[in-house]
Amino acid sequence: MVSQEIPKNIVDKCQKKLLKTKYDLLNQVREAQNDMRFSEGHGGDEADQTVRLMEEKEFLNRNERINYQLMEVEMALARIEQGCYGICQETGEPIEPERLMALPWTSLSIEGAEIRESMNKKYAR
Secondary structure (H helix, E strand, C coil): CCCCCCCHHHHHHHHHHHHHHHHHHHHHHHHHHHHHHHCCCCCCCHHHHHHHHHHHHHHHHHHHHHHHHHHHHHHHHHHHHHCCCCECCCCCCECCHHHHHHCCCCCCCHHHHHHHHHHHHHHHC
16 A cells, blocks of 8 residues: 555655665675674784774664664654655655655655754754
């Protein structure tokens, strides 16, 4: 079932982009894991150990970012399946097609993102 608000051709294009993004992200995870395996080691002086710890931290940070984006992509694909893709979770209005094409995993319209940002600022104090 596809949302009545967003044209089917836009949803189809976004779904293709989402699936490609998912594939690319999973490949990035595999490559990062392989790179990390090659750099494993326990010996070396303090400088070697420091470099290894920095590489591990960079790996973990990168993996966290990738996992977050992968989660966003999966949620967008689920919204397509549920028929509510392209509807702003903040305003309930359709998300701009240009925004969906640029960020197919977004769940907020421009207006919804501004509302969410102002609410976050308000409660961050």
